[in-house]
Amino acid sequence: MRAYRFRLYPSKWQEKELLHHLFIEKNLWNMLLEKTKKKYNEEGKFYSKSEIQLLVKDSGLYSQSAQAIAHRLHHALQAKVRAKNRGQKWGFPRFKSIERMKSIYYPQSGFSLGQKLKVSPFGEISIVRHRIIKGRIKTLTLKKEASGKWHAIFMVEEESVPQKPNNGPTVGLDLGLNHLATLSNGNFIENPRIFSQFENELARTQRHLSRKRRGSHNREESKKKVARVYESLANARKDYLHKAANALLSQYSKVAMEDLRIQKMAREGHGKNIHDASWALFTNMLCYKAESAGSEIVFVDPRNTSKECSRCHSIASKSLWERTHQCSSCGLVLDRDVNAAINILQRATAGMAGSNACGDGIEIPSLKQEAAPSMAW
Numbered sequence: 456m457r458a459y460r461f462r463l464y465p466s467k468w469q470e471k472e473l474l475h476h477l478f479i480e481k482n483l484w485n486m487l488l489e490k491t492k493k494k495y496n497e498e499g500k501f502y503s504k505s506e507i508q509l510l511v512k513d514s515g516l517y518s519q520s521a522q523a524i525a526h527r528l529h530h531a532l533q534a535k536v537r538a539k540n541r542g543q544k545w546g547f548p549r550f551k552s553i554e555r556m557k558s559i560y561y562p563q564s565g566f567s568l569g570q571k572l573k574v575s576p577f578g579e580i581s582i583v584r585h586r587i588i589k590g591r592i593k594t595l596t597l598k599k600e601a602s603g604k605w606h607a608i609f610m611v612e613e614e615s616v617p618q619k620p621n622n623g624p625t626v627g628l629d630l631g632l633n634h635l636a637t638l639s640n641g642n643f644i645e646n647p648r649i650f651s652q653f654e655n656e657l658a659r660t661q662r663h664l665s666r667k668r669r670g671s672h673n674r675e676e677s678k679k680k681v682a683r684v685y686e687s688l689a690n691a692r693k694d695y696l697h698k699a700a701n702a703l704l705s706q707y708s709k710v711a712m713e714d715l716r717i718q719k720m721a722r723e724g725h726g727k728n729i730h731d732a733s734w735a736l737f738t739n740m741l742c743y744k745a746e747s748a749g750s751e752i753v754f755v756d757p758r759n760t761s762k763e764c765s766r767c768h769s770i771a772s773k774s775l776w777e778r779t780h781q782c783s784s785c786g787l788v789l790d791r792d793v794n795a796a797i798n799i800l801q802r803a804t805a806g807m808a809g810s811n812a813c814g815d816g817i818e819i820p821s822l823k824q825e826a827a828p829s830m831a832w
C-alpha cells in the first residue's frame with residue numbers, strides 16, 4: 456500500500472460542511488467514550504464491536520466514516536485490554552477537542568476520483584492531482600492541516616512492478632547523528648541543515664504570534680502561518696529523504712540496517728531520540744521503494760554494533776562523543792560509524808539478520824511534533 460496526497464480546494468460551502476463534519480465526529484467520539492466509561496464503571500466490561508457500531512448509527516456522518524470511528528474506538532479498547540493482560544499500564548482513549556479531530560475517513564466507498572474528487576456528502580471538490588495514481592485506490596482520508604489547508608490522502612494498492620535486475624553490491628547502513636547514514640564502504644549521506652533554511656522565517660512568525668492577544672482572530676491567523684512554516688520544513692525534509700533513498704537503492708541490491716524497533720527498546724531510559732522521526736521516515740521510504748528498485752532491505756540485531764570491533768569482534772564500550780573506534784585487542788582504528796556499518800553488513804551476510812520486515816509495524820512519528828527549533832535535524 457502506498458499513500459498519495461493531493462491538495463484540495465473546497466468551496467466556501469464545502470469547507471463549512473467539512474468543518475461541521477469534524478465537529479460531529481468530535482462529538483460522536485466523545486459521546487462514545489463517555490458511554491464506554493460509564494458502562495465499564497457499572498458493568499466492568501467494554502462494548503463489543505457490534506454494540507459500538509450500533510451506537511454510531513444515524514450520527515449525521517457518511518455511514519462508513521461513522522463506522523470507522525467505531526472501529527477506531529474498538530481497536531483502542533482492545534489494545535488496552537491486551538496491555539492489561541500483559542500487566543502493562545495503558546491509558547484510556549482520550550476525549551478530543553475540535554483541534555484534535557482533523558480527518559474524515561472513507562474505508563471503502565463514498566467517493567470517486569475524476570477531474571474533481573466527488574465525495575459524499577460534500578459533492579465535487581476541486582483537487583490538484585500532481586501525480587498519476589498507479590494501482591487501485593482503497594481508502595480516502597480528508598485531512599485538515601494545522602495550516603488550514605485540506606488534503607485528500609488515498610491509500611493505493613500497488614500493482615506488482617516487474618523487477619528490474621539490480622546487480623549492485625550489498626551495503627551496511629548506520630543511521631547516525633553526525634551523518635544521516637554512514638555506509639560500510641566509508642561513504643555517507645549528509646544530514647542536511649534543512650532547519651536553518653527556515654529558521655528566520657520561523658522566528659519571525661513565532662514572534663508575531665507571541666504578540667497576538669489570546670483568543671483573537673489575528674492570533675488564529677498567526678498560528679496558521681507558523682504551522683505553514685513547519686509544513687514547508689517537513690516537506691523539504693521528506694523531499695530530501697526521498698532523493699537520498701532513491702540514490703541509495705539505485706546503487707545497492709541489498710541494504711542492511713539496524714532494526715529500529717529493537718533499537719528503540721534499547722534506548723529506553725535515555726530519553727527519546729530527536730532523530731527518530733527522520734530515521735523512521737527514511738527506513739520506511741527505503742522499504743516501500745526497495746521492491747520496484749529490485750533491491751532488498753535486511754534488518755539486523757542492533758545490539759553492540761558500535762561497541763563491537765568489526766575486525767576481531769571484541770567488545771569495548773565507548774561513549775557517544777568518541778568518534779573513532781580504536782581496538783585495544785587488534786589495533787584497528789576506524790571511524791566509529793563506519794565500524795558500526797561494517798558490523799551491520801557482516802551480520803546481514805553472516806545470516807544473523809532477521810526477516811525482511813519491511814512494512815511490518817514501523818511507526819512513523821508525526822513530524823509536526825517538533826516544537827523547539829533546535830530539535831529539528
Ligand SMILES: [Zn+2]
Nearest residue numbers: 764767782785
Ligand atoms: Zn579488534
